[in-house]
Amino acid sequence: MKARYQFRFYPTDLQQQLLAQLFGCVRVVWNDALAICKQSEKLPKNSELQKFVITQAKKTDERSWLSDVSVTPLQQSVADLGVAYKNFFDSLKGKRKGTAVATTGGTPATRCLKKVGTPRFKRKTSKQSARFTLNSFSIKGDEIYLAKIGNIKPIWSRQLPYGNARFSSTEAAKTRTCSPSAPSSVTVIKDCANRYFLSFVVEIEPIQSVSASGSEVRASAKNQSIGIDLGIKTFAVMSNGEKAISPDYSKKERKIRKLQRKLARQQKGSKRRERTRIRIAKQHNKIADARKDFLHKLSTKVVSVNQTIVLEDLNVSGMVRNGKLARAISLQGWREFRVFCEGKSEKLNRYFRVISRWEPTSQTCSCCGYRWGKIDLSVRSVLCLNCNTQHDRDENASQNIKMVGTGHRHDPKRTGSDHKTTLVASCCEPSRITAPSGR
Numbered sequence: 001m002k003a004r005y006q007f008r009f010y011p012t013d014l015q016q017q018l019l020a021q022l023f024g025c026v027r028v029v030w031n032d033a034l035a036i037c038k039q040s041e042k043l044p045k046n047s048e049l050q051k052f053v054i055t056q057a058k059k060t061d062e063r064s065w066l067s068d069v070s071v072t073p074l075q076q077s078v079a080d081l082g083v084a085y086k087n088f089f090d091s092l093k094g095k096r097k098g099t100a101v102a103t104t105g106g107t108p109a110t111r112c113l114k115k116v117g118t119p120r121f122k123r124k125t126s127k128q129s130a131r132f133t134l135n136s137f138s139i140k141g142d143e144i145y146l147a148k149i150g151n152i153k154p155i156w157s158r159q160l161p162y163g164n165a166r167f168s169s170t171e172a173a174k175t176r177t178c179s180p181s182a183p184s185s186v187t188v189i190k191d192c193a194n195r196y197f198l199s200f201v202v203e204i205e206p207i208q209s210v211s212a213s214g215s216e217v218r219a220s221a222k223n224q225s226i227g228i229d230l231g232i233k234t235f236a237v238m239s240n241g242e243k244a245i246s247p248d249y250s251k252k253e254r255k256i257r258k259l260q261r262k263l264a265r266q267q268k269g270s271k272r273r274e275r276t277r278i279r280i281a282k283q284h285n286k287i288a289d290a291r292k293d294f295l296h297k298l299s300t301k302v303v304s305v306n307q308t309i310v311l312e313d314l315n316v317s318g319m320v321r322n323g324k325l326a327r328a329i330s331l332q333g334w335r336e337f338r339v340f341c342e343g344k345s346e347k348l349n350r351y352f353r354v355i356s357r358w359e360p361t362s363q364t365c366s367c368c369g370y371r372w373g374k375i376d377l378s379v380r381s382v383l384c385l386n387c388n389t390q391h392d393r394d395e396n397a398s399q400n401i402k403m404v405g406t407g408h409r410h411d412p413k414r415t416g417s418d419h420k421t422t423l424v425a426s427c428c429e430p431s432r433i434t435a436p437s438g439r
Contacts, residue, residue, distance in 0.1 A: 001206065001346055003161070006189075006199045007154035018149050022069045023128035023190060026077045029053050029066070031121050033081050046082045050075055070147035073130035080131075084119040091116040125277070128190040137186050144186065144198060154198045161204050192281035206349045221350065225308035227402025229361070229394050230337070232328050236298065237394035239402040244298050247290050249331050256283045291333045299340035308351040309341055310405025312397075315357055353405045365389065366399035 011019060032053040037043055044052075054074050057063035066074065090096045096116060136147040143151040160183065183200040190196055227239040235246035259280045266273040302309060314334055320326040338354070345352035355361075364371045370386035375393070382391050 009154040072136035221307040229398040361400040
């Protein structure tokens, strides 16, 4: 499997100028190739596009400065455009629509693929990136050499994995030529807040333990399985009784709104407007960094101690249409948490499963299987009419998610046959709803 390792670096003034020139060339090549594709009746091949926008463009006076940068990022930009069009056409044909089956550790797991639109032109104020392949970068000790950029020293916050062992960056440089899992590419990234990163793609093997007989087995886990119910006020309620509260983003959100009102009053193209835009980008990065740190820690904790992780497939795109909850839902990062759990499960040889969104996990008693019907979101506690068990709404849902994901569900033909099931539970039934408090 492939993993991505990202490190921040601080370029010198000369390197900032060279990187700005590189990002501009990559952006121009992308936009020129995209303009040709939009004007053509048939989509040209990557080799033909490279010939038009790189080889022939260098011979003209308008694009002669393309020769001042490495040709590899320019070729990768054209290749990325081809991948973008392929994803777009696959989305039109239905190959990326709905649910696709992916294999995770020998067990089929479902993954929802989002519709893809047509490629768009790149802007100067957006996120900039340039990718170098094996023939245009090298690791020299603690520094990274980039073609026509020079040596860059990133902040090594962690070690790069090589083979079955983990070496430091100095030791990795000695084994890079003979190691089959050396970084295949490195991407230089400049975000909207003018921060610079190096992103490596490394081929790694799943972590396995060796038994006494010498055969490889799955890495041991403390618990057998766990079901997780995702929410807003409480980010995750787990079937073992634990709860995870998401960070508070309200202060940063208020700063962003204030700065955006200030940005709307400033003149376009002015230096003050650019400074305000960077301040807004930094606030967005603070929220994204806090959310990513929280999701990484939570997903690592969940995957490391459980053999089977079960989540519920949520219709996030439909849920954000609710104007009252759209901002709160977008800040949670439910999809990002699912991606983290899926990737770390594959790395640690865990089972990762996603149940259908149509499973009535909040409408069924986890003890006896009696189905009481739909309940308003303001109802947080329910008393089952069949077994007289009082449930917390989220804890009951997490237990049902776990049972459905592991295949241990109640038989609907044998549970609740002597009782009627209503579609919507009302607050006037004290025997069913015990705590109608707001969420």
